[in-house]
Amino acid sequence: MSSAPVGKRSAANGPDMRRIIYRETHSPRAAVATVAAVLVMVLAAYGLLEAGVHAIGQPAWLIEPQVAAERMAALPSGISPVLLGVIGAVLAMAGLFFVLNAVLPGRRARHLLNGQYGGQASGAGPGTEDLPAGPGNGPSVVVDDEVIASALARSARLAANVTPEQVMVVVSQRQVIVNVRPTSGVPVDETSVLAAVQEELDEMALIPAPQVRINVSTSGVIGA
Amino acid sequence: MNSTPTLLNRILIGILGVKLLAVGLLLMLLATVPAVATWWHSWAGSVWRGINQAFNDTRFPGRPESWLWIVIAVALLVLIGLMVAWIAQQGKGRSNLLVVEYDPGSVDGDVRIGGGVAEQALKHALGERPDLAGATVVTYDVHGRPAVKVKLQPRQGVAPHLLAAEVAALVTALDTVLGKRTPVLIHIGAGARTRFSRAERVR
Numbered sequence: 258m259s260s261a262p263v264g265k266r267s268a269a270n271g272p273d274m275r276r277i278i279y280r281e282t283h284s285p286r287a288a289v290a291t292v293a294a295v296l297v298m299v300l301a302a303y304g305l306l307e308a309g310v311h312a313i314g315q316p317a318w319l320i321e322p323q324v325a326a327e328r329m330a331a332l333p334s335g336i337s338p339v340l341l342g343v344i345g346a347v348l349a350m351a352g353l354f355f356v357l358n359a360v361l362p363g364r365r366a367r368h369l370l371n372g373q374y375g376g377q378a379s380g381a382g383p384g385t386e387d388l389p390a391g392p393g394n395g396p397s398v399v400v401d402d403e404v405i406a407s408a409l410a411r412s413a414r415l416a417a418n419v420t421p422e423q424v425m426v427v428v429s430q431r432q433v434i435v436n437v438r439p440t441s442g443v444p445v446d447e448t449s450v451l452a453a454v455q456e457e458l459d460e461m462a463l464i465p466a467p468q469v470r471i472n473v474s475t476s477g478v479i480g481a
Numbered sequence: 482m483n484s485t486p487t488l489l490n491r492i493l494i495g496i497l498g499v500k501l502l503a504v505g506l507l508l509m510l511l512a513t514v515p516a517v518a519t520w521w522h523s524w525a526g527s528v529w530r531g532i533n534q535a536f537n538d539t540r541f542p543g544r545p546e547s548w549l550w551i552v553i554a555v556a557l558l559v560l561i562g563l564m565v566a567w568i569a570q571q572g573k574g575r576s577n578l579l580v581v582e583y584d585p586g587s588v589d590g591d592v593r594i595g596g597g598v599a600e601q602a603l604k605h606a607l608g609e610r611p612d613l614a615g616a617t618v619v620t621y622d623v624h625g626r627p628a629v630k631v632k633l634q635p636r637q638g639v640a641p642h643l644l645a646a647e648v649a650a651l652v653t654a655l656d657t658v659l660g661k662r663t664p665v666l667i668h669i670g671a672g673a674r675t676r677f678s679r680a681e682r683v684r
Contacts, residue, residue: 273623273624273626273628273664274664274666276623277482277623277628277664277666278666280482280483280487281482281666281668283487285483285485285487285490285571285572286487286490286491286494287485287490287571287572289490289494290490290493290494290567290568290571291568291571293493293494293497294493294564294565294567294568295564295568296497297497297560297564298561298564298565301557301560301561301564302557302561304553304557305554305557305558305561308550308551308553308554308557309550309554311546311550312546312548312550312551312554313546314544314545314546326529326532327529329525330522330525330526330528330529331522332508332511332518332521332525333511333512333515333518333521338512338513339512341508341509341511341512342508342509342512342513344505344508345504345505345506345507345508345509345510345511345512346505346509347505348501348502348504348505348508349501349502349504349505349506349509350505351498351501351505352497352498352499352500352501352502352503352504352505353498353502354498355494355495355497355498355501356494356495356498356499356502357498358494358498359490359491359492359494359495359498360491360495370641370642370645395649395652395653395665396631396648396649396652396664396665396666396667397665397666397667398641398642398645398649398666398667398668398669399666399667399668399669400641400645400668400669400670401668401669401670401671403670403671404635404639404641404669404670404671404675405641407637407638407639407671408638408639408640408641410638411637411638411640457640460640460642461640461641461642462642
C-alpha cells in the first residue's frame with residue numbers, strides 16, 4: 258500500500274511539518290463538503306428518477322418536467338409573492354452559508370505551542386528556521402483553546418483564592434479574557450491574578466500570542 | 482494531517498454556494514421587482530423554446546420520447562458518482578507503515594516497521610496517566626512520508642505545555658528505539674470526555 262519512497266524526502270522535513278500544522282489549525286471543511294455532496298446527490302437522484310421515467314415513456318412521479326419548466330418560465334404569476342420571496346431568501350441564505358464556508362479562512366480555535374520539546378525548536382513557527390531532520394528536532398504541539406482556557410482558569414483561581422465556579426476564561430485567537438467574581442467581603446487582587454495568568458501564558462509560548470485582560474466583577478458571590 | 486482535499490472542498494462548496502445564492506436572489510427579485518419579472522419572462526421564454534426545439538429534434542424515430550432524456554439520466558448518474566467519490570476523499574490518509582527503508586546492511590532487503598508499533602507503545606505509555614481522559618495515536622501518510630499524530634484529551638486544568646513536554650520525551654524515546662526520526666504532531670484537545678469528567682486535582 259504505502260511503498261512510497263520514504264528515504265528520498267527525509268531532508269525536506271521543515272516544509273512538511275509546516276503543512277501539517279497549517280492543516281491542523283485550519284478547518285478541512287469535511288462536514289460542509291459532505292453536506293453539499295449529499296444535497297447535490299439528492300437533487301440529482303430526483304432528476305435521474307424523473308428523467309428515467311420520462312425516457313421509458315411512463316407518467317412522471319411528482320411533476321411532469323415540461324409542466325415544471327413552463328411554470329418556472331411564468332414565475333411571478335402562479336405563486337404568492339410572499340412564498341416566492343421566502344423560498345428565495347432560504348435558498349440565498351443556504352448559498353451564503355456555503356460561500357462563506359468556502360471563502361473565509363476557516364481558522365480553528367487552536368494555538369500552536371512554541372516551546373522546545375525534545376530538543377530544538379518545534380518546527381514551523383514564524384521566525385523558526387527550517388531545521389534539518391535530526392535527533393534534536395522534537396514534535397510540534399497544537400492545543401485547543403478550551404484546554405488553554407481551563408489551564409489558565411486553574412492558575413487564576415489559585416491566585417485569586419476563589420472556587421472554580423467563580424472564574425470564567427475565554428480564549429480567542431489574540432485575546433484572553435479572565436472574568437473573576439470575588440467572594441463577597443474578600444477582595445481579589447487584580448494584579449496578582451494578571452501576573453499568575455501572564456506567567457502561565459508565557460510558559461506556554463503560544464503562537465499567536467494573545468493579550469490578557471482581567472475583569473473583576475463589582476458584585477460578589479455570597480457563601481462561596 | 483489527513484489527506485482531505487481542502488482546496489477541492491473550498492472550490493466545490495464555493496461553486497454550490499454561488500449557484501444557490503444566485504437562484505435565491507433571482508427568486509427574491511422576481512417576487513419584489515416587476516421589471517425583473519418582465520425581463521425573466523422574455524429570457525426564460527426564449528430559453529424554453531430552445532430547449533423544446535432540442536427535445537423535438539431528438540425524438541426516437543417513430544416514438545414520442547426524446548433520447549435526450551437518456552443523456553440527462555446518464556449525466557446525472559455520473560454526477561452522483563462524482564459526489565460519492567468526493568465524500569470518499571474526506572478524512573483519508575491513514576497509513577499502516579511507520580518505516581519503509583532499504584537496509585544497506587549485509588543482508589539485502591527492506592526494513593518495514595508497522596504503525597502499530599508506535600501506536601501501541603505510546604498508547605500504553607499514556608494509558609495510565611491520571612491527568613488524561615483519553616489518548617489516541619494514529620499513523621498518517623503525508624505525501625508518501627509517514628507521520629504520527631498523538632491526540633491527547635487532558636482533564637480540566639492540566640497545563641498543556643507541561644503535558645506536551647512529557648509526551649515529547651516519550652516520542653523522543655520512541656525515535657531512539659526506532660532509530661529514525663518520524664514527524665510527530667501532538668494535538669491536545671478537548672471533547673465531551675474532558676468536559677464532563679472530574680477535574681484533575683493533584684499536579
